[in-house]
Amino acid sequence: MARAFANISFTPDVQAVQTEMGSRAAYRTAETGEAETVLLSDFEQAFIAERDSFYQATVSQSGWPYVQHRGGPLGFLKVLDEQTIGYADFSGNRQYLSVGNLRGDDRVSLILMDYPGRQRLKIWGRARVVDARSEPALLAKLELPDSRAPVERGILIRVEAFDWNCPKYITPRYSQNQIEALLAQARRQSVAADKTIPSALGSGVLPLTISGIRQLTPRIRGYELRHADGEPLPSYRAGAHIRVPIVLPDGSITGRTYSLTDVPDEPDCYHIAVLRVDDGEGGSSALQDGWQLGTRINVDAPHNYFPLHDDQRPALLIAGGIGITPLKAMAETLAARGAEFQLHYSGRAPQEMAFVGDLRRHFFEQGRFYFSRAQNPTRLDVSALLGSVSADTVIYVCGPTSLIASVRQTARRLGIADQRVQFESFV
Numbered sequence: 001m002a003r004a005f006a007n008i009s010f011t012p013d014v015q016a017v018q019t020e021m022g023s024r025a026a027y028r029t030a031e032t033g034e035a036e037t038v039l040l041s042d043f044e045q046a047f048i049a050e051r052d053s054f055y056q057a058t059v060s061q062s063g064w065p066y067v068q069h070r071g072g073p074l075g076f077l078k079v080l081d082e083q084t085i086g087y088a089d090f091s092g093n094r095q096y097l098s099v100g101n102l103r104g105d106d107r108v109s110l111i112l113m114d115y116p117g118r119q120r121l122k123i124w125g126r127a128r129v130v131d132a133r134s135e136p137a138l139l140a141k142l143e144l145p146d147s148r149a150p151v152e153r154g155i156l157i158r159v160e161a162f163d164w165n166c167p168k169y170i171t172p173r174y175s176q177n178q179i180e181a182l183l184a185q186a187r188r189q190s191v192a193a194d195k196t197i198p199s200a201l202g203s204g205v206l207p208l209t210i211s212g213i214r215q216l217t218p219r220i221r222g223y224e225l226r227h228a229d230g231e232p233l234p235s236y237r238a239g240a241h242i243r244v245p246i247v248l249p250d251g252s253i254t255g256r257t258y259s260l261t262d263v264p265d266e267p268d269c270y271h272i273a274v275l276r277v278d279d280g281e282g283g284s285s286a287l288q289d290g291w292q293l294g295t296r297i298n299v300d301a302p303h304n305y306f307p308l309h310d311d312q313r314p315a316l317l318i319a320g321g322i323g324i325t326p327l328k329a330m331a332e333t334l335a336a337r338g339a340e341f342q343l344h345y346s347g348r349a350p351q352e353m354a355f356v357g358d359l360r361r362h363f364f365e366q367g368r369f370y371f372s373r374a375q376n377p378t379r380l381d382v383s384a385l386l387g388s389v390s391a392d393t394v395i396y397v398c399g400p401t402s403l404i405a406s407v408r409q410t411a412r413r414l415g416i417a418d419q420r421v422q423f424e425s426f427v
Helices: 003-009 012-021 024-031 042-049 097-104 136-142 176-193 283-290 321-337 356-362 382-387 401-413
Strands: 053-059 065-071 078-081 084-090 107-114 119-130 151-165 206-215 220-227 241-247 253-259 270-275 296-299 315-320 341-347 367-371 394-399 421-425
Touching (some): 003 151, 012 024, 042 119, 053 097, 119 136, 253 270, 270 321, 321 341, 356 367, 401 421
Parallel strands (some): 341 367
Antiparallel strands (some): 053 107, 107 119
16 A cells, blocks of 8 residues: 555544554554655556546535546546546536536546456546647547547546555446357357266366356456365465366366465365466366356365475565466465565566456565556566575566576576476466
């Protein structure tokens, strides 16, 4: 949580209620330290660019807040730089409540929602009206090229603070395009279900039922697996995996290994995340097309060939793409221990990276995120990263073979012992 957000939001009255409710101590640290420069990272910028609506609050002369819903095509709320966002203001019901309020008080507060992903970004800023007569070039940056609606003005907002909310109590909702994509997926699953499939796949001793399915990204789907008879599940440690059975399109059965992404003390369910690779060997696409709520599988108990160390040595976690799955569990374990660690997570863009929103919220201090195909690309510098770790840091890397090779080769060049570099490849 950033200091700028705390300084704006935690007024004396808010602090008094926090004290009464027992949360004051937890939030006090957010108000200390040096003042930071508030900058929208690539993650926030990508999130803003993908919204087709938001809620905006202004303050009237009488002190009453006014909340307005703003909608438009994807990307109508534009990011002009790391501190500035804005949008074209079209002709509406001609009440001009928001515009009038801004004439007396330039403070605004925005809430941006991602209902399917259960994410919520809050932004505080100071807004000003952009006039076509005095600033035509600036207004042109806010206009939408394909829109025929008349633009009356532009609203430019300088961001002074922002904060992410947890997903609790956000009800998933879907747009028409998203629903059509889900229906197409359901039709594929129906075709797969019509084929002759055993009542329970696999020959392992642990019977599991698919009890939950969540679309984490357009290509990554999360699965919740519970004991088919309601019994406790075998425990495991961070880095563990299970091998699951999958029916391929030709009717043959194969197996794939997936890391367990959460580490509860007494697990009542297992969680895995599956990246769909349509041009691969067919296992991941067959799994996503075939697994449905209630699907039964038999597996062996979790195995762990990528274990996390037990002592208090620092850890460096490096993930590429779907390789985040075992490292997410490791980060959660290290945080619970109070151990020192860093998490570096690299991918193409935030919308393609599983768990990125949750990881940014939970590991704001320890996490660093890199987006190679974002509007402002950022890339992981392996040499600089390994060159800065302490002599007792244990390094864990999981992801594409190229990333693992880069980390291992760089570590050897820097004189880091092989036993300090633990890796698991996802191919």
